[in-house]
Amino acid sequence: MIRNQWYVILESREVKQGTLLSVRRMGRDLVLWRDTKGTVECMSDHCIHRGVALSAGKVKGDCVECPFHGLQYDGRGRVTVIPANGKDAPVPATFQGEAFVVREAHGYVYLWWGEPREEYPELPFIPGLDDTRLTYGTWRDPWNAFYTRAIENQLDVVHLPFIHYNTIGAGNRTIVNGPVARLDGNILRVWVDNEKDHGQTPRRPDEMPVPERDAQLTFVFPNLWQNNLGPNARISAAFVCVDEQHSILYLRFYRRFGRLPVVRQLFDLLTGLADITIAHQDRRVVQTQRPFVSSLNGGEKLIQGDLPIVLYRRRREQLQKEAQAPTA
Numbered sequence: 001m002i003r004n005q006w007y008v009i010l011e012s013r014e015v016k017q018g019t020l021l022s023v024r025r026m027g028r029d030l031v032l033w034r035d036t037k038g039t040v041e042c043m044s045d046h047c048i049h050r051g052v053a054l055s056a057g058k059v060k061g062d063c064v065e066c067p068f069h070g071l072q073y074d075g076r077g078r079v080t081v082i083p084a085n086g087k088d089a090p091v092p093a094t095f096q097g098e099a100f101v102v103r104e105a106h107g108y109v110y111l112w113w114g115e116p117r118e119e120y121p122e123l124p125f126i127p128g129l130d131d132t133r134l135t136y137g138t139w140r141d142p143w144n145a146f147y148t149r150a151i152e153n154q155l156d157v158v159h160l161p162f163i164h165y166n167t168i169g170a171g172n173r174t175i176v177n178g179p180v181a182r183l184d185g186n187i188l189r190v191w192v193d194n195e196k197d198h199g200q201t202p203r204r205p206d207e208m209p210v211p212e213r214d215a216q217l218t219f220v221f222p223n224l225w226q227n228n229l230g231p232n233a234r235i236s237a238a239f240v241c242v243d244e245q246h247s248i249l250y251l252r253f254y255r256r257f258g259r260l261p262v263v264r265q266l267f268d269l270l271t272g273l274a275d276i277t278i279a280h281q282d283r284r285v286v287q288t289q290r291p292f293v294s295s296l297n298g299g300e301k302l303i304q305g306d307l308p309i310v311l312y313r314r315r316r317e318q319l320q321k322e323a324q325a326p327t328a
């Protein structure tokens with residue numbers, strides 16, 4: 001993982017008032033709940049007393065209560081009461097569990113993966129996707145792959161006529177011109193220009209004209225992506241890391257249509273099924289990639305068409321280095 005980043009880890013609606021949610025994210029077992037104001041809280045799913053999973057306990061006011069001996073933790077991971085010592089007894093300062101900073105926006109729960117700090121950077125999101133005229137449905141799709149492999153697959157413009165030969169890659173456009181790929185801070189944009197092979201040589205990225213249209217693919221570090229299908233429709237994905245061998249794709253189909261609710265529901269259902277079908281064409285193949293964790297110098301023999309993946313890996317490595325560098 002890249003440290004010191006906000007990662008989408010869940011959809012907001014998955015964290016319900018009054019219940020504990022146990023999930024595995026970034027290789028850690030976590031428990032999430034909402035306090036009495038509805039604010040999402042998150043801790044390591046581990047009681048510091050005798051190692052029980054806190055998610056087997058319950059929400060008590062703003063706190064989570066361990067099922068074994070009733071220790072209660074607030075959202076900062078501090079034990080507020082040790083019942084066996086008496087409800088008014090002071091709690092030693094060392095009784096501190098591990099809490100994580102979480103925030104909610106855009107219908108997602110974000111987790112800060114890094115050192116706590118006074119001020120946090122803005123939550124990342126796809127530019128323009130917060131347009132209130134766009135509505136969306138979400139599909140949750142588990143993959144047996146590290147999240148970077150799933151991201152790279154969605155930046156891969158070479159695979160379309162092979163994996164998706166009978167869906168979005170129909171037409172046998174195997175020649176990959178460019179592609180044009182631009183990195184602007186933490187945003188990577190990709191324009192696709194594939195065509196049929198008539199014996200021509202693909203154009204190099206520096207021979208490609210600067211596209212005036214919006215990029216088809218947009219990726220925002222560390223784990224958000226969009227496929228722009230036009231002004232009224234976009235597919236987005238949050239690539240959520242479970243651990244080194246598992247991830248969950250939160251696929252959303254955004255659209256802007258003032259249609260009757262029943263037509264809209266049917267439309268959502270059909271597009272959702274189409275998205276999942278296409279994602280499963282990818283998933284079947286990506287799950288076989290080894291090693292699970294991809295890297296810039298991982299020994300793969302890359303080709304010109306892999307430019308977006310190279311830029312992704314380069315930026316990822318740069319961010320990892322920056323996160324390790326001692327702060328002044």
Ligand code: FES
Pocket residue numbers: 047048049050051052066067068069070071
């Ligand atoms: S193990 Fe949690 S209170 Fe004892």
Ligand SMILES: [Fe+2]
Pocket residue numbers: 153154159163164278282
């Ligand atoms: Fe694909």
